[in-house]
Each structure stands twice: as C-alpha cells, then as structure tokens.
Amino acid sequence: MTTRIEKRFADLKSEGRAALVTFVMSGDPDHATSMAIIKALPKAGADVIELGMPFTDPMADGPSIQAAGVRALKAGQTLKKTLAMVRDFRKDDSATPIVLMGYYNPIYIYGVDRFLVDAKEGGVDGLIVVDLPPEEDEELCLPALKAGLNFIRLATPTTDDKRLPAVLNNTSGFVYYVSITGITGSAAPDATKVSAAVQRIKKHTKLPVAVGFGVKNAESARAIAAGADGVVVGSALIDALKKTLDDTGKGGPATVKAVADLVADIARGVRATGKVAPE
Amino acid sequence: MTVQQQPNSFRTGPDERGHFGIFGGRFVAETLMPLILDLEKAYNEAKADPSFKKEMDSYLAHYVGRPSPLYFAERLTKKFGGAKIYFKREDLNHTGAHKVNNVTGQIMLAQRMGKKRIIAETGAGMHGVATATLCAKFGLPCIVYMGAVDVERQQPNVLRMKMLGAEVRPVTSGSSTLKDAMNEALRDWVTNVSDTFYCIGTVAGPHPYPAMVRDFQCIIGDETRAQMQELEGRLPDSLIACIGGGSNAMGLFHPFLDDRSVEIYGVEAAGHGIPSGQHAASVTGGRPGVLHGNRTYLLMDDDGQITEAHSISAGLDYPGIGPEHAWLGEMGRVKFLSATDEEAVAAFQLCSQLEGIIPALEPAHALARVFDLAPKLPKDHLMVVNLSGRGDKDLASVQAWLEAHKK
Numbered sequence: 001m002t003t004r005i006e007k008r009f010a011d012l013k014s015e016g017r018a019a020l021v022t023f024v025m026s027g028d029p030d031h032a033t034s035m036a037i038i039k040a041l042p043k044a045g046a047d048v049i050e051l052g053m054p055f056t057d058p059m060a061d062g063p064s065i066q067a068a069g070v071r072a073l074k075a076g077q078t079l080k081k082t083l084a085m086v087r088d089f090r091k092d093d094s095a096t097p098i099v100l101m102g103y104y105n106p107i108y109i110y111g112v113d114r115f116l117v118d119a120k121e122g123g124v125d126g127l128i129v130v131d132l133p134p135e136e137d138e139e140l141c142l143p144a145l146k147a148g149l150n151f152i153r154l155a156t157p158t159t160d161d162k163r164l165p166a167v168l169n170n171t172s173g174f175v176y177y178v179s180i181t182g183i184t185g186s187a188a189p190d191a192t193k194v195s196a197a198v199q200r201i202k203k204h205t206k207l208p209v210a211v212g213f214g215v216k217n218a219e220s221a222r223a224i225a226a227g228a229d230g231v232v233v234g235s236a237l238i239d240a241l242k243k244t245l246d247d248t249g250k251g252g253p254a255t256v257k258a259v260a261d262l263v264a265d266i267a268r269g270v271r272a273t274g275k276v277a278p279e
Numbered sequence: 280m281t282v283q284q285q286p287n288s289f290r291t292g293p294d295e296r297g298h299f300g301i302f303g304g305r306f307v308a309e310t311l312m313p314l315i316l317d318l319e320k321a322y323n324e325a326k327a328d329p330s331f332k333k334e335m336d337s338y339l340a341h342y343v344g345r346p347s348p349l350y351f352a353e354r355l356t357k358k359f360g361g362a363k364i365y366f367k368r369e370d371l372n373h374t375g376a377h378k379v380n381n382v383t384g385q386i387m388l389a390q391r392m393g394k395k396r397i398i399a400e401t402g403a404g405m406h407g408v409a410t411a412t413l414c415a416k417f418g419l420p421c422i423v424y425m426g427a428v429d430v431e432r433q434q435p436n437v438l439r440m441k442m443l444g445a446e447v448r449p450v451t452s453g454s455s456t457l458k459d460a461m462n463e464a465l466r467d468w469v470t471n472v473s474d475t476f477y478c479i480g481t482v483a484g485p486h487p488y489p490a491m492v493r494d495f496q497c498i499i500g501d502e503t504r505a506q507m508q509e510l511e512g513r514l515p516d517s518l519i520a521c522i523g524g525g526s527n528a529m530g531l532f533h534p535f536l537d538d539r540s541v542e543i544y545g546v547e548a549a550g551h552g553i554p555s556g557q558h559a560a561s562v563t564g565g566r567p568g569v570l571h572g573n574r575t576y577l578l579m580d581d582d583g584q585i586t587e588a589h590s591i592s593a594g595l596d597y598p599g600i601g602p603e604h605a606w607l608g609e610m611g612r613v614k615f616l617s618a619t620d621e622e623a624v625a626a627f628q629l630c631s632q633l634e635g636i637i638p639a640l641e642p643a644h645a646l647a648r649v650f651d652l653a654p655k656l657p658k659d660h661l662m663v664v665n666l667s668g669r670g671d672k673d674l675a676s677v678q679a680w681l682e683a684h685k686k
Contacts, residue, residue: 055583055584056453056584056585057458057462057570057571057585059308059465059466059469059571060310060466062466063452073584078582079582079583080582104306104569105568105569105570105577105583106583107583108569108583109579109582109583110582110583130308131306131569131572132306133306133308135296135312136305154308154310156308156310158313160313163313167309178309178310181310181469181470181472182469
C-alpha cells in the first residue's frame with residue numbers, strides 16, 4: 001500500500017524537485033488561527049505538513065518551538081484536538097501528507113492502540129516521535145507500521161555508519177536528517193556538508209531524505225534542496241507567526257498571512273533548484 | 280498500585296535494555312543515543328577495572344571523608360519511646376550531602392572518557408555544588424543548570440557554586456524548577472555532543488544513569504550494613520529515606536533489598552497535602568509515563584502534559600521518580616509514604632533542637648514519618664534514617680515558612 005507520503009515524494013521526484021516540508025505547532029496561537037494556517041499551507045507551497053503535538057517538556061526543541069507549545073497548551077490544545085484538526089483538514093484536502101511530530105508521553109497516555117486507530121481514521125500519514133529511538137521500537141514504531149502509518153526517524157550527525165542501519169530499519173516514508181547537533185532553531189547548516197551527509201545516508205536506504213534544522217529563508221532552502229529530497233522548515237515559520245501576535249498573544253488574519261507568505265517565499269527557493277539529489 | 284509476583288532477587292536489574300519491569304528504558308532523541316551507548320560501554324569497563332574502584336575509594340576516604348558515621352539519635356529515640364533511631368550521617372560528607380558520592384564516580388568516568396566539559400542540573404543546589412566541587416578539584420569547566428525559582432530559594436548554594444568556579448545558568452522555561460533545568464541540560468548535551476559529559480544527579484534519566492548513579496550511591500547502604508553489624512551485631516529492622524528522584528534512598532536501600540526482614544520506606548514530598556494537588560509525590564499521586572529518558576511514575580494531567588510539582592524542599596520538587604523506585608513500589612518491596620511541608624518544617628526544628636543536627640529539608644520529610652512510625656515499634660527495633668544532607672541552605676526557607684504560618 002502506498003501512503004500519501006510515499007506518493008508525494010515519488011511525484012516530486014518525477015517533477016525533478018525537492019519537497020517542502022513545513023512544521024507548525026497545532027493549536028498555536030489558538031485553535032481557529034492554527035486551523036486556518038494549516039489549511040493555507042498547501043496553497044502557499046507546502047508539499048508535506050508536519051504538525052507538532054504540543055508537550056510541556058520538549059527536550060530537543062529550541063526557544064521558538066518551546067514557546068509555540070506553551071502558547072498552544074495555554075489555548076487549550078490537547079492531542080484529541082490535534083487529531084480533530086487533521087480530520088477537519090482532510091475534508092478539503094485528501095492529497096497533502098500530514099505527519100504528526102512530538103514526544104511520546106501524550107501518546108502513551110492517550111493509549112497507543114486507540115491513538116493509532118484515531119490517527120489513521122482521521123487522515124494522519126506518518127509519525128515522528130522525538131524520544132523514541134530504535135531501541136524502543138516496540139513501544140510505538142512497530143504498532144504504527146502495522147496500522148499502516150509511516151514511522152519517520154531522525155538521523156543526526158552523531159548517527160554514524162555503524163548505527164545508521166539500526167536507525168533506518170523500520171523507518172518508512174522518509175528519513176529526516178537533522179543537519180546539526182543541537183536543538184531546533186539553531187544556526188544554519190553548511191550546505192556542502194549536508195549534501196555529503198545525505199549521500200552517506202542514501203548509501204544505506206532507498207527512502208527519500210529530507211533535511212531540517214536551521215533552514216530560515218528561500219536562500220538557505222535552495223542551498224539545502226540542491227542536495228536533498230526534501231527541506232524541512234519549522235522554527236522560521238513559528239518566528240514569523242510570533243511577530244504578528246498582539247500583546248495578549250492573540251493572532252488574526254495577519255498571522256495566517258505571515259506564515260503563508262514565508263512558506264511561499266521558501267517554496268520559490270525550493271522550486272528554483274529543479275533537481276533532486278542523484279541516486 | 281497492585282503488588283506483582285515477587286522475583287527471586289530485587290538486585291539484578293536493570294535488564295540489558297535498562298528496564299526495571301516496565302520502568303526505565305532509553306527514551307531519548309537520536310542525537311543522544313550514540314552518547315548513551317558510549318557511556319554505558321565506558322561505565323561497564325570502569326566497573327570491571329579494579330584500579331577505578333581503588334582510585335574512587337581513595338577519593339571517598341580522603342576527599343569526601345567517608346565512611347560517614349552511623350549515629351544513634353538518643354534524645355529523639357527517648358522522646359518517641361519506641362524504635363532505636365539511627366542516622367546515617369551523609370550530611371557530614373564534604374559538600375554536605377550524599378550527592379558527592381555519585382559525582383566523584385561520574386567525574387572520574389568523564390575523565391576516563393576524555394570529556395573536557397561537565398554539565399549538570401540541580402534543584403536544591405547540592406548536586407550542583409558537588410559537581411562544581413569535583414570540577415574544581417580536577418580542573419574541568421562546569422556549567423550548572425538551575426531553575427530560576429530554585430536560584431532564588433537556594434542562594435547560599437548558588438554562591439558556593441560560583442565560588443567554586445562553576446557557571447550557574449538560571450532556567451526560566453516551564454515551571455523554572457528542577458525538571459526544566461534537566462530539559463535545558465539535555466538541550467545543552469544535544470548541542471555539545473562531542474566534548475561534554477552530562478553528570479546527572481539522581482537515579483533517573485535514560486539507561487545507564489539510573490543503574491550507574493545507584494551503584495555509586497550504594498556505598499551508603501554498604502557502610503550502614505557493616506556499621507550496624509559492629510554497633511548492634513545484626514541487620515537493621517527498617518530503613519527510611521526521602522525520595523525526590525531517589526538517589527539517597529536507593530543508595531541506602533539497594534544493598535538490603537534481598538534481606539526480606541528489613542522493612543523499607545520511601546517518603547515523598549506531599550507539599551500542601553496530596554488532596555491539594557500541590558505536591559511532589561509522583562508514586563502516591565501520579566501514574567506511569569515517559570519523561571527525561573525513562574518510563575516512571577510522573578505527575579501529569581489527562582492529556583499527558585507534565586504538571587508542576589510543589590514542595591518546600593527544592594531537592595524534592597520534581598514531578599518524577601527514579602524508575603527502579605517505581606518498580607520496587609509496584610513489587611511492594613518499598614512502601615511509599617509522604618510528608619507535607621508543615622510536617623517537614625516541624626521535623627526540621629525538632630531534630631535541630633534535640634540532636635544538635637540541622638537536617639536538610641529533604642531528609643526532614645523522612646524524619647517526619649520516623650516520628651510517627653517509631654513510637655509504635657518495640658524498643659529493640661533498629662531503624663535507620665538517611666540523613667542525606669545538612670540544612671544550612673534551608674534556613675532562609677524555613678524562617679520564611681515560619682513567618683508566613685505564625686499561629
């Protein structure tokens with residue numbers, strides 16, 4: 001069975017360009033604004049949507065995404081509401097893949113079996129769970145694969161050739177290469193090094209490799225897209241969102257526009273490359 | 280919680296994947312996974328190397344000042360008229376708490392691994408002080424993450440760390456306490472993977488930390504066994520210790536886990552009382568979940584969001600507990616009790632006035648339960664309480680509490 005994620009990467013490959021993967025936090029800054037942002041993303045040029053599931057203790061995230069999670073939780077976001085947002089999105093869009101990204105505890109407390117049923121039925125295509133390395137595959141990865149969801153794994157500069165096979169085993173959909181050691185929103189990566197790292201990963205897998213961490217604008221997206229199958233942008237979108245909030249933390253139409261405009265700009269950078277990484 | 284079928288031994292855990300029953304594990308970001316595997320390998324090698332133990336024993340004797348005394352608290356015993364109360368005097372260690380036992384081991388390991396930079400999280404500041412101390416001794420740069428709230432209420436320890444040459448970084452994310460300091464230390468570690476050693480202060484975090492910290496703290500229980508043998512010619516009848524993450528408790532308990540005649544009590548911080556919801560009692564008032572690299576009992580809401588702990592004692596103000604404690608609790612081997620802020624302050628005062636020992640607020644929670652267990656026990660019952668640290672750091676907090684609660 002081909003998932004939306006697999007289909008999307010295959011289609012873009014035949015178009016000869018990298019995918020733009022956009023990360024936003026569900027429920028940030030509030031339910032309605034967040035829903036409008038998610039709905040605006042595909043039109044702005046997002047090829048895959050990563051939707052953050054807020055968590056109180058996001059230990060791999062930098063200040064921007066931490067703050068986005070805090071805003072979402074404060075506005076009453078829960079995992080149940082995040083799943084409802086995906087269902088709502090699917091009413092108008094049956095093609096754009098959605099990946100839920102977050103930490104394990106809210107899923108564990110929701111109940112793994114119940115979560116997988118609700119996610120699959122609601123139109124979720126894949127999962128990225130930051131604190132579940134291959135050593136803990138029995139927790140969620142294996143049940144998710146069985147349920148027909150992609151389980152996308154992070155590979156990092158510390159994932160050496162010896163460890164890569166363990167990381168790639170049971171990974172599906174795509175590989176998310178974290179281009180620097182560090183938290184989200186850190187300094188921009190070196191495009192040459194990133195391209196070499198992508199090639200290293202590709203020696204071990206046929207899966208597409210998307211690169212994230214440190215992509216901030218059209219220029220950096222273009223540089224990364226030249227050497228990868230996908231570019232992930234997250235903290236930069238959240239920073240753009242935050243700038244539009246008023247003193248009480250409320251967003252509005254300007255919030256949706258700011259995120260969509262930046263996505264459109266970055267999408268131009270990604271599309272300017274016109275080629276994917278060689279096999 | 281339900282009491283499970285008893286294993287042949289309580290001392291064989293964790294399994295090779297770091298599990299104590301369903302608890303423990305390695306729930307960390309991929310960036311950290313290779314580091315944790317390296318650490319496990321280096322620790323196993325060090326454990327098997329007699330020269331590592333020999334060097335550590337030498338530091339513990341000549342730098343830390345071990346063995347710490349097992350002291351008969353005669354006036355408290357008389358006052359309660361029951362069990363014979365002994366204090367294991369971890370407060371007399373260099374730096375004033377049990378934390379230094381573990382830090383000595385970890386800093387030696389860091390050097391063995393060639394790590395050049397040490398990071399740590401701290402709540403009450405005792406682990407931070409111990410880490411800053413060993414880093415000064417061995418000439419290593421030291422960065423201590425500490426919740427901004429704790430920086431305020433534990434000023435004396437902040438000053439000590441700075442004097443020792445450490446950099447104290449106040450953490451303002453989340454609830455600005457110990458759990459957030461741990462998040463920030465993990466973020467630092469994710470960023471500085473190649474040269475940095477993360478010195479965790481308690482029996483929690485991803486495998487191998489819970490087992491490694493336990494092993495370094497077991498000297499408390501090992502000494503207690505030998506000292507009690509010398510003083511009374513037999514094993515103690517009961518052990519009691521406060522539990523935040525639980526390293527002082529695990530150090531005392533673990534060597535006795537298979538001596539089934541020894542009753543074991545862990546005392547969590549009940550803050551304003553368990554029903555108030557403002558407490559730090561993760562076993563009594565929480566449920567199993569996943570945070571900071573391990574599955575254990577945690578305080579959280581129905582959405583799996585971690586809730587803020589509350590305790591007058593910064594060292595117990597953590598919404599989780601070490602995974603081995605969670606398992607021992609489920610097995611029924613350790614009985615969990617709790618003590619409120621008010622009870623801890625009363626015990627703090629009574630111990631100071633009757634024994635001339637100002638205990639830290641953390642062990643004052645254990646003392647609070649000793650005071651109602653001891654009177655009901657026979658005079659030949661031998662009870663050991665882990666006096667895990669000294670209370671100088673808490674004088675301002677206790678004074679402020681007493682002012683606010685004048686009757």
